[in-house]
Amino acid sequence: MADLFIYVSLLLIWAMLFYHAFLMLGGYYHSLKYKNYKRRLNRLNLPEGEYPTVSILIPAHNEEMVIVETIQSMIQLDYPKHKLEVVIINDNSSDQTGSIIDKYAKAYSYIHAVHTKPPFAGRGKSGALNQGFNYSTGEIIAVYDADNTPEPSAIKNLAIGLMKDRRAGAIVGKFRVVNANKNLLTRLINIETLTFQWLAQAGRWLWFRMTTIPGTNFAIRRRVLEELGGWDEKALSEDTELSIRVYNLGYYIRFFPEAITWEQEPENIRVWWRQRTRWARGNIYVILKYLFQMHKLKNKKVIIDIFYFLFTYLLFFGGVLISHIIFIVNLVHDLELSIGVVSYALLITGFLLFVTEICLALSIEQRQLTLKNFLIVLLMYFTYSQLWVFLVVRATYLEIKRVLFRQEITWYKTQRFKQLERKRNSA
Known part of the structure; x- marks a missing residue:
């Protein structure tokens, strides 16, 4: 029986590794096309009178530590x-x-x-965004978190991207970590962030013409948001949930890395754990919301993303957890595994593939594929990546408990940190 479980877990792990390798190749090809495209960016400029009106929404709850810099960037x-x-x-x-x-x-x-007022006050980011949207007037709605400092050209690039691509319901820029060099955790998050954008965002865009709206640095057409009825206030990951509904309307979401913002990331493990748990719970909410409604979706392409979330949060992390349990049990009690050397060879090869994918993503950004970052990537597999396994288990438990006991969703706002010096790496 132990052999069967280890074979199943390795199959699930390798399926995800191959899919990520496929996406990373797409992301790398997209970066090559993008470098050539940057030379023609000046042609995208619109005459002064043709720029659309833009409303930027910035939800802020107890953000005195960072809000001044955000407003100054606006x-x-x-x-x-x-x-x-x-x-x-x-x-x-x-x-x-x-x-x-x-x-x-x-x-x-x-x-x-x-200024939100009861009973609509303090109900989370989605509620605040809906309040701001009701007040706004722009043809295009852009969103930034309160810790973001977009580069001066960010909004222009997002707006022009939508004006030049009528099939795009929304457009997504790139975000970078402003405190990447603060400590080991922020360096790990920086590597994770860059990998996500070039693997999951750029890769999916190149192969499937699909991208997920992030929580910040994106723009969406007002008429699309009106048709959707705004943000889902029950969703902890309001960005993922909104993405599915945009696709279901028949639009796509474009990835446009020329629009850049800089954001602050958690600087200690407690804040990271609470933020990522909210993200994981939000994605599990999306799975539960749409899994049994896939037959009702008009745009069947959305099923790719729903299945990806299902595979990631249930099958892949489940496979990793099973393999860990079998490995630990086998240390204290011989399970008489027949796979033996083959399993270790597969695990080592999987580790090398993991490192290769991340290094390829880092190579796309200037001054990111360094010796220090390479050593951190080696460490990342055995530390940071393993934390995600326990985090997803915790998030799944909390979300199942919420559904079973019909608990009210509580929102955790990420704690901010005072930045004594904001030093940006080259984008």
Whole structure:
């Protein structure tokens, strides 16, 4: 029986490794096409009068530590200010966030403060975004988290991308980690972030014309958001859930890495654990919401993503967990595994494939494939990646308990850290 379990677990693990290798090749090919495309970016500029009106929504709950830099980056955006409005939603903050926003709203006509009030206050990011959306007027809606500092050209690139591609319902930019060099954890997150964008985002875009809306640095057409009825306030991963509904309308979501923002990532394991648990629970919510409704989906391509989430959070992590359990039990009690040397060869080969995929992603970004990052990647497989296994188990338990006992969804806002110096790596 132990042999059967180890064979099944290895099959699941290798299926995911092959799929990720396939995506990473797509991401790498996309980066090559993108480098050639950058030379022609100037042709994308629109005449001054043809730029669409853009509303930027920034949900903010107790963000006094980072909100000033975010607002300053909005002021520095290279976009016609008479076509721009920045709607900052002060969502039931108990610190100085509200007064900071009000100060800037008085000084700049295109900056607007929205203060949520009960019973709509403090209900999470989706609720705050819906409040800001109801206030906004732009033809295009862009979203940034309160810890983001987009580069001056970010909004222009997102807006032009939508104007030049009528089939795109939304467009997604690239995000970089502003505190990547703070400690080992932020370095690991930086590597994870770059890999996700070039593997999952760019790779899926090249092969399937699919990309997932992230929580920040994206733009969506107002008419699309109106047709969808805004954000799902029950979703902890409101971005993933919104992506599926956009595809189901018949649009696609374009990946456009020229639109760049910089964001802060967790600097200690406690904050990371709580943030990633929320993400995992949100994705499990999406699986449960759409798994038994796939036959009702108009755009069958969405099934690719639903199945990917199902495979990742149930089958792949399940396979990894089973293999770990068998390995540990076999150390103290001989399970008489017949696979023996073959299993170790497969595990070692899988590790090398993991390292190759990540290094390929790092090679796309300037000054990221360094000796230090390579050594961190080696460490990442045995530490950071393994934490995800336990995190998904915890998130699955919490989400099952919420469904069974009909518990109210509680939102965890990621803790921010004061940045003494913001040093950006080259994008």
